Amino acid sequence: MQSFTFTSRLLTRVLAAGAVCLGLLGHAQAGNYWNGVSRALPVSPLGNIVALSCHNCYGNSNAETTTEVALALARDFDLIELDVTLHANGVAYVEHTDSEEARGTFDAALANSSLQQSNRLLFLEIKEAYGSAAASDTLMLGVLRSIRDRNYASAGRPAVLRAFMDRHQHLVRAKALLAQSEFAGIRDHIRFHNLIQTDIRNNIRATKNLGFHGVELEYRMPSLFGALIQAKMLGLGAGVYTTPASMGELYLSALREDVDFITSDYDRGASPAATSARALVQESTSLMYLNTAQQAGYPLSYRRSNGTAYPIAQGSATPAFELLSVASDEDRVGGSMAFSGGQSVGTWDADNDAAGGFLVTAVVNFDDLASGSTAAILAKSDTGGFALEQYATQLRFGVYVNGSYSYATAPLSAFNGTDSYFLVGAYDGSGAVRLWVNNVEQTASASISGGVGQNNSPVVIGADPQGATTRRFYFSGKIQQAMVQRWRNH
CATH class of the missing domain: 3.20.20.190 (Phosphatidylinositol (PI) phosphodiesterase)
Incomplete structure (x- = not known):
């Protein structure tokens, strides 16, 4: 897969092509x-x-x-x-x-x-x-x-x-x-x-x-x-x-x-x-939204429940930033976070409603589909919350209900390292846990009932949180968009 490092020359070209219509450091605030x-x-x-x-x-x-x-x-x-x-x-x-x-x-x-x-x-x-x-x-x-x-x-x-x-x-x-x-x-x-x-x-x-x-x-x-x-x-x-x-x-x-x-x-x-x-x-269900395609590099910004921007500074534990030209014809264009194992992006402790669940999305390009390692794409899974992750030979989305995790799954054999995938996981407090890949539903869980258990860990991109600062199960690949919403039966 072709990629470009974050250089000032490339940044100049991308900004010239896209700044007017995207407002690269904003979200839907200019040029709508x-x-x-x-x-x-x-x-x-x-x-x-x-x-x-x-x-x-x-x-x-x-x-x-x-x-x-x-x-x-x-x-x-x-x-x-x-x-x-x-x-x-x-x-x-x-x-x-x-x-x-x-x-x-x-x-x-x-x-x-x-x-x-x-x-x-x-x-x-x-x-x-x-x-x-x-x-x-x-x-x-x-x-x-x-x-x-x-x-x-x-x-x-x-x-x-x-x-x-x-x-x-x-x-x-x-x-x-x-x-x-x-x-x-x-x-x-x-x-x-x-x-x-x-x-x-x-x-x-x-x-x-x-x-x-x-x-x-x-x-x-x-x-x-x-x-x-x-x-x-x-x-x-x-x-x-x-x-x-x-x-x-x-x-x-x-x-x-x-x-x-x-x-x-x-x-x-x-x-x-x-x-x-x-x-x-x-x-008003928004909990966390980050789309790096519309941003030019660190410091990144994400949103919670409204348009207020929260900064993410670059550090030793944050992923590299990859920028793809609009003319590259890659699976993604614009910015992405490039995780190579050992990096993560922490946001905040965004809990669901007590009787409800979560809707989560991510735009992902996979770099490791064969190792069988557990790797969290987007997670709040610390004896509670949710996890969108690779596990052995599966992609899965799970929620913690009534003392254990229940999962919807898709086989990793259906993915490749060239395309990007729009992943959606959802559970509304009653019924199956569900997972979609490119808006096509995969294998749902058995029906369950009850609100997703809450915890005090933040929503983390690229790893699994264990408390406020400890991380494990690091992801390898590119993540461009990640979103979390409270979700209920509609």
């Missing part, structure tokens, strides 16, 4: 993708703004689409996703694929007075395959004219046009059409996103070079955080699609500090979820 939007979008406990998109917010007729939009408005979604195709009659329709069947038209969907009078943003995906410039112009002129005539895309209320890379030429045509005088009133309020599935890094660069505004990535893709940070360092908005309804509360909570938008199926059922998507983003 949604700055200037009038709607009060959800804000995480640490200050990150995350717009929530109602996935496929339409039906097979205009009446069904009106019903779906009404549900999205009632559930407080920010982005209303409509898919758009072109029929042979030259009219744009709202549907997932070009069926040439009678569906609700795009213009009729935008004529919905409740949607018009709301402050919600249009999130429009062009589903039509690209054939020719002439056919694309027919479609995109219809889309742009409906947006204009129905009074969307105004100051503080942008509309977002989106397409997968194999259809992005529709966006290129729309961008050119906006130069026409008839669109003078909306041209500054249209944004363009590419949804990227393949050739990830080159297509992120292509999105930037096209003058587009954001990228959307599949939430289970390998080395997700490397792509998210690359996009941000290039000045693009970055988000994910489509987190599911099942365990949707976990995905929203686990991703809320690191993305600008999430398309989700969560809380789309006939009965509202006990906790809305917006409430999950804003819930």
Whole structure:
């Protein structure tokens, strides 16, 4: 794996590429993708703004689409996703694929007075395959004219046009059409996103070079955080699609500090979820968050329950700092803590609620997958708390409940030393202990019940704490992000 030492020359290049959009020593405090939007979008406990998109917010007729939009408005979604195709009659329709069947038209969907009078943003995906410039112009002129005539895309209320890379030429045509005088009133309020599935890094660069505004990535893709940070360092908005309804509360909570938008199926059922998507983003559950990708080196800073920064000074027992160029196309870009055994980063004694549990995340690149040594990635495991760790031939996440640890597991044979992995462990006080790798669930524990035992040890990155200062079970590898939240049954 290619890596770079922390030199002033490399730092200069990285800062030039990314400082404006990231605020390398801050967290979501400058250059947020949604700055200037009038709607009060959800804000995480640490200050990150995350717009929530109602996935496929339409039906097979205009009446069904009106019903779906009404549900999205009632559930407080920010982005209303409509898919758009072109029929042979030259009219744009709202549907997932070009069926040439009678569906609700795009213009009729935008004529919905409740949607018009709301402050919600249009999130429009062009589903039509690209054939020719002439056919694309027919479609995109219809889309742009409906947006204009129905009074969307105004100051503080942008509309977002989106397409997968194999259809992005529709966006290129729309961008050119906006130069026409008839669109003078909306041209500054249209944004363009590419949804990227393949050739990830080159297509992120292509999105930037096209003058587009954001990228959307599949939430289970390998080395997700490397792509998210690359996009941000290039000045693009970055988000994910489509987190599911099942365990949707976990995905929203686990991703809320690191993305600008999430398309989700969560809380789309006939009965509202006990906790809305917006409430999950804003819930005051944060205990510890550190993302070194957004920092330039020591002293590092981390957050606890709010935006206050707590310093981590460099010392003999702290890991080296690795900085990867935005152009490196490594599994990660930006900064990471490089643990070689014997180093750790201590934070603070962050306990769960007595009857509840923990949600923890980490972005990790492994250097030692074969020794069988116990190695803690993120832990508070001192006769209590939790541990996310390597153990023999397994990766495991465990919590201390009723006098012993219970674990969810994944085989280390499924990992390599080249990719980075987004790891999530969770237990809510009743039920299974669960573990996800790249947002795919692994083998859960048997069901248990009871709050996680509290202790007086700090949350430690890269080792297992034994009291306030003693450490053991040191990790070898790179850790870029680590987060801990209180977690309860939602």
